Amino acid sequence: MTSSPVPGLRPDAELAQVIAHANRSDNEKIEYIRAKEAFIIDMDGVIYHGNTLLPGVKEFVQWMKDTKKKFLFLTNNSAPTPRELQQKLARLGIHVDESHFYTSAICTAKFLSTQKPGGSVYAIGEPGLHYALYSQGFDMNEVNPDFVVVGEGSGLNYEKMARAVKLISAGAKLIGTNPDVNAVAEHCLVPACGAFVSAIELASGKKAFFCGKPTSLMMRYAQRILGCSRDAVCMVGDRLDTDVLGGIYAEIDTVLVLSGVSKREDLANVAYAPYVVVDGVGSLVPPSSSSVMQAANES
Secondary structure: OOOOOOOOOOOHHHHHHHHHHHOOOHHHHHHHHHOOOEEEEEOEOOOEEOOEEOOOHHHHHHHHHHOOOEEEEEEOOOOOOHHHHHHHHHHOOOOOOHHHEEEHHHHHHHHHHHHOOOOEEEEEOOHHHHHHHHHOOOEEOOOOOOEEEEOOOOOOOHHHHHHHHHHHHOOOEEEEOOOOOEEEEOOEEEEOHHHHHHHHHHHHOOOOEEOOOOOHHHHHHHHHHHOOOHHHEEEEEOOHHHHHHHHHHOOOEEEEEOOOOOOHHHHHHOOOOOOEEEOOHHHHOOHHHHHHHHHHHHO
């Protein structure tokens, strides 16, 4: 007599495949990642630190272009527009179209357009946030908005925070572009969106809804842009708490690079793990391709 399968449990064959997938050697895992059709790539700590391009990035981007990989640079920073990010990379010697960039501001505006099309917002943030909201048809409203939207920026002050709390108390919904409480700038930590939103939450007594990493929302939007199944995509990032966790939430294989915030010893402090850990994105370029590119650069 055979027992009926228990709902929610994987069949034996699928479970064996999952176990085999997880038990590959690091070299086998890297080869598996290289065979992916598309890459979602974090920026700060992966591509650059401030205004310094990280080692292996030029080779990595060129390899993706040469092998016709689909790729999208994903950032929780809501301040810049895609064009500003494109221009920054161009100054660092990386030339890609602005369609390859996706920010938490764009993700937030996209989400809000599904909740209240043509609504209004009180936005605290930089031009990238305002541009994304305008692009989705939202009006700016300091009197009775549908949403209070908070992003990064140096323009936050007591007056804006007090207005936000007043509008939320009157019924506006609180939205954070991302939950990051800090970011790295010029080799030190600075407050980020999550820290600002926490203050408004405490003062208003209302909880925010966050749109950026590690929510699966941003990953799903990015995956949809790339036009690939989740099995064909991987997430490359430097933070366990946003990049890796976001990939896990979205059921996408993750690569942790050690060129940014998270370190190998941090893995012992969390209950989840990336699919594979590498020193930097240059480790994802096949040695043969890397040698050819290096020779071309030297000639």
